[in-house]
Amino acid sequence: MTCERERNGYFLKKYRLPAARAEPLGIIISRKRNKIPKPMAGDYITALLLLHNQGMIRVQKVSSSTGGHTGEMVRLLSALDFRHFSPRLYLVARTDDMSAKRVQQLESSHVSTADSTVAISRSREVHQSWISTILCNGPGTCVPPCVIALLLRTLFIKRSTIVFVESICRVTTLSLTGKLMLYILADRSIVQWPELHAKYPQTVFLGRLV
Amino acid sequence: MSVTPKESGSKIVFVTVGTTQFDELITQVLHPNTLEILEDEGFCTMIVQIGRGVEPPIPISRRIQISCYHFKENISFDMEAASLIISHAGAGSCLEALSVAKPLIVVVNQKLMGNHQLELAEKLHSEGHVFMCYPETLKTTIVDFRSTKLHKFPRNNPLAFSAYLEKLMGFQK
Numbered sequence: 001m002t003c004e005r006e007r008n009g010y011f012l013k014k015y016r017l018p019a020a021r022a023e024p025l026g027i028i029i030s031r032k033r034n035k036i037p038k039p040m041a042g043d044y045i046t047a048l049l050l051l052h053n054q055g056m057i058r059v060q061k062v063s064s065s066t067g068g069h070t071g072e073m074v075r076l077l078s079a080l081d082f083r084h085f086s087p088r089l090y091l092v093a094r095t096d097d098m099s100a101k102r103v104q105q106l107e108s109s110h111v112s113t114a115d116s117t118v119a120i121s122r123s124r125e126v127h128q129s130w131i132s133t134i135l136c137n138g139p140g141t142c143v144p145p146c147v148i149a150l151l152l153r154t155l156f157i158k159r160s161t162i163v164f165v166e167s168i169c170r171v172t173t174l175s176l177t178g179k180l181m182l183y184i185l186a187d188r189s190i191v192q193w194p195e196l197h198a199k200y201p202q203t204v205f206l207g208r209l210v
Numbered sequence: 211m212s213v214t215p216k217e218s219g220s221k222i223v224f225v226t227v228g229t230t231q232f233d234e235l236i237t238q239v240l241h242p243n244t245l246e247i248l249e250d251e252g253f254c255t256m257i258v259q260i261g262r263g264v265e266p267p268i269p270i271s272r273r274i275q276i277s278c279y280h281f282k283e284n285i286s287f288d289m290e291a292a293s294l295i296i297s298h299a300g301a302g303s304c305l306e307a308l309s310v311a312k313p314l315i316v317v318v319n320q321k322l323m324g325n326h327q328l329e330l331a332e333k334l335h336s337e338g339h340v341f342m343c344y345p346e347t348l349k350t351t352i353v354d355f356r357s358t359k360l361h362k363f364p365r366n367n368p369l370a371f372s373a374y375l376e377k378l379m380g381f382q383k
Contacts, residue, residue, distance in 0.1 A: 071302030081376065081381075163378070190371070204374070206367070209370065
């Protein structure tokens with residue numbers, strides 16, 4: 001992991017694959033707690049533009065400082081075909097070393113099993129590479145990037161699909177982030193309990209995912 | 211001093227608080243009365259993961275052997291080895307314990323603000339997958355735990371999500 005640049009105390013880090021593939025796998029934006037204010041919209045824009053220049057970022061993960069959301073996200077991503085969703089970007093708080101480690105674990109476990117030179121599936125050629133998926137699962141920190149993504153889409157700068165997965169913790173009530181996502185930001189909101197789906201029929205219910 | 215579980219063939223109880231600080235649980239777990247109940251149940255080893263909490267004084271010269279640590283990159287080995295797991299109500303810890311199909315006592319932290327963990331814990335409790343209690347009621351719950359049988363928690367389906375996302379993004383399956 002190399003530190004690419006430091007800007008106002010934020011670090012943009014790029015992960016690189018150990019051997020075969022040289023393209024960056026993911027970027028971690030992080031901050032020092034208490035020393036500087038929370039990331040501003042500008043930081044997210046920088047990150048998104050950075051992604052835009054790189055072409056095809058497909059999965060973005062946003063996590064707060066708690067292990068639970070990261071755990072859920074890692075479980076969600078573990079079944080995903082990483083060849084289709086590549087490269088991947090993760091947003092993790094700087095103080096959250098555990099989450100960063102788990103993400104690294106996830107990435108390295110896939111590297112060992114995935115064949116990096118495998119032929120790209122036909123359907124991917126049909127879809128332009130600049131369509132990206134933003135995947136988030138709960139903490140309020142995932143709202144700003146989604147707002148910006150929506151803005152960029154509205155201005156026809158960058159197309160993206162926002163998928164929100166409500167935390168397994170929510171059995172009967174949606175979180176505030178969940179409501180924001182469902183009514184305004186996300187293209188699809190997935191819930192993991194039938195009770196919640198019955199209350200909010202616009203959501204998608206696929207069973208328990210994590 | 212250090213006896214591996216296999217050598218002693220002992221029953222292990224594993225206590226975890228995830229990435230949180232939950233000193234009330236640690237205090238209760240290490241309370242002489244709790245330890246005595248566990249010893250009577252035949253537990254010989256207790257492993258305590260204390261997260262961000264302060265390191266507690268470890269009672270020595272007891273029948274039950276106690277070890278504790280803050281964090282480990284992978285706690286699944288400890289979960290696998292345990293025959294009883296006592297966990298905080300965090301979703302990650304609960305689901306991990308349930309996925310290895312071990313008896314699980316979920317202890318709710320009442321000090322958490324806007325405790326949304328309670329929602330999941332209550333749901334799992336009402337469907338009979340876990341025992342839910344508070345730090346103060348832990349002792350009685352361990353006693354009750356003997357006589358009650360838990361329902362197996364159904365497996366999750368991560369492939370459904372993968373398939374859904376692939377379809378949404380236009381990949382053919």
